[in-house]
Amino acid sequence: xxxxxxxxxxxxxxxxxxxxxxxxxxxxxxxxxxxxxxxxxxxxxxxxxxxxxxxxxxxxxxxxxxxxxxxxxxxxxxxxxxxxxxxxxxxxxxxxxxxxxxxxxxxxxxxxxxxxxxxxxxxxxxxxxxxxxxxxxxxxxxxxxxxxxxxxxxxxxxxxxxxxxxxxxxxxxxxxxxxxxxxxxxxxxxxxxxxxxxxxxxxxxxxxxxxxxxxxxxxxxxxxxxxxxxxxxxxxxxxxxxxxxxxxxxxxxxxxxxxxxxxxxxxxxxxxxxxxxxxxxxxxxxxxxxxxxxxxxxxxxxxxxxxxxxxxxxxxxxxxxxxxxxxxxxxxxxxxxxxxxx
Amino acid sequence: xxxxxxxxxxxxxxxxxxxxxxxxxxxxxxxxxxxxxxxxxxxxxxxxxxxxxxxxxxxxxxxxxxxxxxxxxxxxxxxxxxxxxxxxxxxxxxxxxxxxxxxxxxxxxxxxxxxxxxxxxxxxxxxxxxxxxxxxxxxxxxxxxxxxxxxxxxxxxxxxxxxxxxxxxxxxxxxxxxxxxxxxxxxxxxxxxxxxxxxxxxxxxxxxxxxxxxxxxxxxxxxxxxxxxxxxxxxxxxxxxxxxxxxxxxxxxxxxxxxxxxxxxxxxxxxxxxxxxxxxxxxxxxxxxxxxxxxxxxxxxxxxxxxxxxxxxxxxxxxxxxxxxxxxxxxxxxxxxxxxxx
Numbered sequence: 062x063x064x065x066x067x068x069x070x071x072x073x074x075x076x077x078x079x080x081x082x083x084x085x086x087x088x089x090x091x092x093x094x095x096x097x098x099x100x101x102x103x104x105x106x107x108x109x110x111x112x113x114x115x116x117x118x119x120x121x122x123x124x125x126x127x128x129x130x131x132x133x134x135x136x137x138x139x140x141x142x143x144x145x146x147x148x149x150x151x152x153x154x155x156x157x158x159x160x161x162x163x164x165x166x167x168x169x170x171x172x173x174x175x176x177x178x179x180x181x182x183x184x185x186x187x188x189x190x191x192x193x194x195x196x197x198x199x200x201x202x203x204x205x206x207x208x209x210x211x212x213x214x215x216x217x218x219x220x221x222x223x224x225x226x227x228x229x230x231x232x233x234x235x236x237x238x239x240x241x242x243x244x245x246x247x248x249x250x251x252x253x254x255x256x257x258x259x260x261x262x263x264x265x266x267x268x269x270x271x272x273x274x275x276x277x278x279x280x281x282x283x284x285x286x287x288x289x290x291x292x293x294x295x296x297x298x299x300x301x302x303x304x305x306x307x308x309x310x311x312x313x314x315x316x317x318x319x320x321x322x323x324x325x326x327x328x329x330x331x332x333x334x335x336x337x338x339x340x341x342x343x344x345x346x347x348x349x350x351x352x353x354x355x356x357x358x359x360x361x362x363x364x365x366x367x368x369x370x371x372x373x374x375x376x377x378x379x380x381x382x383x384x385x386x387x388x389x390x391x392x393x394x395x396x397x398x399x400x401x402x403x
Numbered sequence: 404x405x406x407x408x409x410x411x412x413x414x415x416x417x418x419x420x421x422x423x424x425x426x427x428x429x430x431x432x433x434x435x436x437x438x439x440x441x442x443x444x445x446x447x448x449x450x451x452x453x454x455x456x457x458x459x460x461x462x463x464x465x466x467x468x469x470x471x472x473x474x475x476x477x478x479x480x481x482x483x484x485x486x487x488x489x490x491x492x493x494x495x496x497x498x499x500x501x502x503x504x505x506x507x508x509x510x511x512x513x514x515x516x517x518x519x520x521x522x523x524x525x526x527x528x529x530x531x532x533x534x535x536x537x538x539x540x541x542x543x544x545x546x547x548x549x550x551x552x553x554x555x556x557x558x559x560x561x562x563x564x565x566x567x568x569x570x571x572x573x574x575x576x577x578x579x580x581x582x583x584x585x586x587x588x589x590x591x592x593x594x595x596x597x598x599x600x601x602x603x604x605x606x607x608x609x610x611x612x613x614x615x616x617x618x619x620x621x622x623x624x625x626x627x628x629x630x631x632x633x634x635x636x637x638x639x640x641x642x643x644x645x646x647x648x649x650x651x652x653x654x655x656x657x658x659x660x661x662x663x664x665x666x667x668x669x670x671x672x673x674x675x676x677x678x679x680x681x682x683x684x685x686x687x688x689x690x691x692x693x694x695x696x697x698x699x700x701x702x703x704x705x706x707x708x709x710x711x712x713x714x715x716x717x718x719x720x721x722x723x724x725x726x727x728x729x730x731x732x733x734x735x736x737x738x739x740x741x742x743x744x745x
Contacts, residue, residue, distance in 0.1 A: 154454040
C-alpha cells in the first residue's frame with residue numbers, strides 16, 4: 062500500500078485535502094471549513110452542543126480497530142448525544158493530532174469513516190484542526206445539533222410511575238470488546254493463529270461500528286411520544302440510570318429479565334465465563350437510548366419495535382433497585398467505564 | 404503543596420469539581436454542563452464555531468509555561484478566532500486528557516486560568532469531557548460565538564485599494580518564546596542559574612498570557628467601520644496575508660517600516676542575533692488582528708489607537724510584496740509555524 066508522509070502536505074494543505082470531499086448539505090450551515098470560524102444559522106431552533114476527546118491507548122486500540130471504523134464511531138457517538146436530547150445532529154468539527162507513524166492514507170481512511178457517518182446521518186463537517194502529536198492519535202469532535210425548544214429532553218424530567226425504556230440490546234458492544242481483546246492476546250502469543258470470529262459478527266459490529274438511534278427519535282416523534290427524560294447509554298445502564306434518577310430526584314425498579322440482551326452476547330459471555338447481565342449493566346459503549354415516558358404511553362410503547370420497557374420510576378427514597386429473576390432485589394450502583402480510574 | 408490524585412474523583416466527580424465554580428452569564432446559554440449536550444439559543448444572531456486542539460510537547464512546554472497561564476491562553480486563542488469574524492465569543496467547551504503526572508490541584512489551576520479568561524471576555528463554560536491520557540496533557544476547546552448576519556467579516560472580502568491594518572505589535576510573542584527556550588537550555592546546563600527576565604516582561608506576557616482584541620472589535624463598531632476582510636494573526640503576518648489574498652483573489656503591498664514592533668522584542672532579537680522583521684512576519688502566536696478597510700476609512704483608521712496601517716491591497720497579478728526600508732521589493736511567502744513539518 063502506498064504511504065505518503067504527512068509532511069508532504071502543509072497543515073492547511075492537509076486539512077484541505079482531507080475535507081474537500083465533504084459537501085455542505087444543511088440549510089443551517091452558512092460557512093464551513095476555511096475561515097477563522099464556521100458560520101451557522103439557528104433562528105427557529107435551539108442549538109445543542111456536545112464534545113468528545115478520544116485518545117489512542119485509552120479509548121481505542123488500533124491493533125484491532127480499523128481506522129475507518131474509528132472515524133465512523135468517533136462521529137456517531139457524538140450524534141448519539143444529540144439524539145439523547147431529542148435533537149438532530151447537523152454539524153461537526155473534527156480536530157486530530159497525529160504522530161509520524163500515520164500516513165496521509167491512514168488519515169484518508171479516518172476521514173472516509175467520518176464522511177460515511179456524516180452522509181448517513183445528514184451532518185456537515187464544518188471545521189477542525191490538524192496538528193502533530195508526539196504519541197499516537199488524538200481525535201476531538203464537537204457536534205452541533207438542533208431541536209425545538211419544547212421538544213428538548215433533559216435528564217431531569219423523570220416522574221414517579223413513568224416507564225423506563227431501553228432501545229436495542231445492551232452488553233453486546235462490551236462482549237465485542239472482550240472478544241477483540243482475547244483474540245489480540247492469542248495473536249500476541251502465536252502470530253500464525255487467525256482470529257476466530259465465527260458467529261460473532263453482531264457483537265463485533267456493535268463494538269466497531271455502532272449506530273446512533275436516529276430511527277427511535279423519529280419513531281417517537283411520529284407516535285407523538287415526548288419522553289420525560291433521556292440519556293444515551295455510553296457507560297452502562299447502571300451509570301445512566303443513576304444520572305437520570307439523581308437529576309430527576311427519583312428512584313427506579315428495573316427487572317433483570319426485561320433487560321434486552323442479544324444471543325451472541327450471551328454465548329460470548331458464557332465462553333468467557335462472564336456474567337452477561339453485569340456486562341449489560343456496566344459494560345458501556347452500547348449507544349442505545351435510555352428514556353422514561355408517562356405511564357399513559359404504555360400501549361404505544363409496547364407496540365413500538367426496537368424498544369423494551371425494563372421497569373418504572375419510583376420515589377427517590379426507594380433508591381435504584383434491580384429485581385432479579387428470583388424476585389430478589391439488588392441495589393444498582395454505577396460502576397461504569399471509568400477511564401480515569403484504572 | 405498538596406497533591407490529590409485524579410483517581411480520588413470519578414470522571415463525573417472530576418468534571419463537576421472543576422466546573423462547578425463557573426457561573427452561566429449569557430442569555431444565549433440555556434443549559435451548560437450536566438446533560439448529553441448543552442442547549443443554546445441564537446434566534447436573532449448567527450452562530451460562529453471554532454475549535455483548537457493543544458497537545459503537550461507540540462503546542463506547549465510545561466517546563467516554562469505555568470499551567471494556569473496555559474488555561475488562560477487556550478481559552479483566549481479561541482476567543483481570538485471569533486473576534487476575527489467580527490463576532491463575540493459566548494460559550495466554550497473544554498475537553499482534557501490527563502496523565503497520572505497531573506494532580507487535581509494542577510487541573511484546578513488550569514481551570515482557574517480558563518475561568519479568568521471566561522470572566523474577562525464574558526464567556527460561559529458549557530461542557531466538555533475529561534479522560535485519562537497515556538502521555539501528558541491534551542486540551543481541546545471549542546468556542547461558540549454570535550454575530551449579526553450583516554456584520555460577519557470573512558477572509559475573502561478584501562478589494563483593490565483597501566488599507567491593510569494590523570493591531571498591536573508583531574513578533575513579540577515569538578521573541579518571548581525564544582527567551583523562554585534560551586533560559587530553559589541554560590537551566591538544563593546549570594540548575595543553579597536563575598533565569599534572566601529583566602526588562603523582558605512585555606515579550607514574556609505576550610507569549611504566556613496573550614489577549615484577544617475584543618477592544619478593537621468594539622472600537623471598529625463604535626466608529627462605524629466594517630472591515631472588508633479579517634483574520635487573527637496566529638501563524639505570522641505572511642501566512643495570514645496569504646490567506647486573505649488567496650481567498651479574496653487580490654495582492655498586497657506591505658511596508659516593512661510600517662510593521663508595528665515593540666522595543667523589547669527588538670532588543671531580544673539583537674541579543675539572539677535574529678531578524679525581528681522575520682519574527683514579525685513568520686513568528687506566530689501574536690493573536691493580533693489583520694484586517695482590510697476601504698480607503699475611504701483612512702482618516703478614521705489613522706486616528707484609531709492601537710492600529711497600524713501597514714500597506715494596501717493590489718491586483719492579484721501583483722502578488723504579495725514586502726517593500727523594504729531601502730525601497731527594495733521582496734515577495735512574501737508563508738513560512739508560518741507549521742507543527743506538522745518539523
